[in-house]
Amino acid sequence: MSDKILTKENLPAFIEELKGEYEVIGPKRSGDMFVFDHIDESEELELDYPTTRLPPKKIFLPQREPLYEYEKKEGDVVIRDLRERWDKKRVLLGVHPCDIAGLLCLDKVFGLEYDDPYYWERRNSTVIIGITCKEPCEHGFCDAMETGPDAARGYDLLMTDIGGKYYLRPGSELGEKLLKADYFGEATEDDTRRRDAAIEGVRRKMKTDLDISGIEGRMKERVDDELWSEYTERCVLCGACNFVCPTCHCFTIRDETNFTGTKGRRVRVWDACHFKNFALIAGGLNFRGKKDSRIKHRIYDKLYYSKEKYGEFFCVGCGRCATFCPAEIDIKEVARKVQEA
Amino acid sequence: MKNPYLPELAVIRRVKEETPDTKTFRISFKNGEMFNYAPGQFVELTVFGYGEFPTSISSSPLSAKDYFESTVKCVGNVTAGLHRLPEGSIIGVRGPFGNGFPVEEMKGKNLLFVAGGIGLAPIRSLIHYAMENRKDYGTLKLLYGSRSPADLVFKDDIILNEEEAEKRGLEILLTVDKGGEGWKGNVGVVTTLFEKTDITPENTVVAICGPSIMMKFVVEELLKRRFKGDQLLLSLERMMSCGMGMCGHCMIGSKYVCQDGPVFTYEETREWLENVF
């Protein structure tokens, strides 16, 4: 597979071409933040964004989605699958390496022993065009989690701004096919050097002071440690860190029925392990009734349980939880404390 | 791609009232398909108009393939909805889910069953399985406790019928928290039964299911009697939504009760970073 060059003047042409076959989704301004949204005009696209409010998981695991509907009819029941099927495939353009890593985590959750058809229907109909960050974002620590600032897999195309032009690296056959138009030029050795230098520049600026190696062992040792009490006191259990996290996948399934119960639909909605009733069972027994057990559960899931179950940390260092936490709890700081002697 | 969220339609073929708040439902698939499962596995039952909930399979996989049974205590919205349904009603079934009891590894062992309340449901499946494969297992002994004599489930089943059970080599000891008229048996929590019979760890595996606190005391008692953690099989209950390792509700530490369980040895739970009971 050979790398290509796209001058910035030709970006609109590339997007127009994509729009012929795909629905294009990318980072767009929304107030003082950025969000992934449908791109109608190429000017709306903001490729130099720091981070988005919600990660791209919202496209594959929407906050609320109907699973199926049913109707009782003359002693029988009819079920209709409400799985969303797009008429047009999508391109998700401008995904940062941390968020690409987040999608790879979700792929494991929704495809380990059972395949989740709602997730895969969308995932398999989406082309991922990543972009490496031009600048470090405020709370990100992808360098420490080894999910950035470069990406090795999980994309069809990966873009890097090398000043006046984008360096494009295909990561799949499909990605390579997208580079056929004549406005793409061959990348020279010099371009490749500039790409690597741009990414190294970001890495140098980040230099996150956190060594994650062996943290799972430290987490295990420190499960009853004093260090958790501080976070237990500060956290207000709003659940924001759960919802903005690219790897948090918990949900609840509930039924919405009409008044007589003859018709209804089953929906799934995002849930958060920080919420009080997350582990409550009928009869009133709550397995995580204590606040500290809920605070710890999320952090352990990121830095220990995920490693045990999936062989990888489910924190990709995107920094969103720190950005949105009203109590200013930063998982990077937590991790650093855990690693301290 | 098959959609594991869509329930298979099924018919309630028979409803048996076990106690004032517990019924056993005999369920067959509408399309006539057979159902393969192992003792200790569970299903997600849909009561259309109410919702879905996880429930153990209480029948033996060997006795009949064209139906299974689930024994459900009415404790909330969805279970109450199920209790209101007459025979012939259509419900939904997903599953079976979970690992079930390790019936192969248990071969050649003496089996001790300890159950409390509705916790006898998955154990009943296992007991029937063992009785149907009688030569594969050693002695069979059941210790079962409920709140009151009226709350004993499966009273009409051979597993609680002393004569029938004896014929099949199952010893039964019952207890109730609170006795009543006509009750001549033991009164006290299930661990008080340990004094009434011989319980030794030699070549024995114990299957335990019941309220969390009861399981905790049973395990403590057995450890005192020199049982090893890997001889104790716990069938655990947690909040569940998906049954497939995705929703996160059933986690205990890094384990997913719906997939890695619901049956675990006590030994493995010792490694967990969250309390099992």
Ligand SMILES: Cc1cc2nc3c(=O)[nH]c(=O)nc-3n(C[C@H](O)[C@H](O)[C@H](O)COP(=O)(O)OP(=O)(O)OC[C@H]3O[C@@H](n4cnc5c(N)ncnc54)[C@H](O)[C@@H]3O)c2cc1C
């Ligand atoms: C593996 C397993 C096996 C079980 N086997 C049996 C059985 O054989 N017989 C029996 O009577 N009960 C069994 N239960 C418990 C049964 O699932 C709950 O009693 C039931 O979900 C209560 O639902 P409800 O709507 O009536 O109660 P509500 O309190 O109204 O609960 C609402 C919803 O919460 C969820 N929920 C509530 N409690 C539980 C719970 N304990 N576990 C999981 N989800 C819950 C369900 O999705 C339910 O629909 C089992 C639970 C598990 C996890």
Ligand code: SF4
């Ligand atoms: S835990 Fe925080 S920093 Fe880590 S991936 Fe989730 S939101 Fe990002």
Ligand code: SF4
């Ligand atoms: S965002 Fe902060 S305050 Fe809210 S639940 Fe997460 S850690 Fe607690």
Ligand code: FES
């Ligand atoms: S029930 Fe959803 S993960 Fe276990």
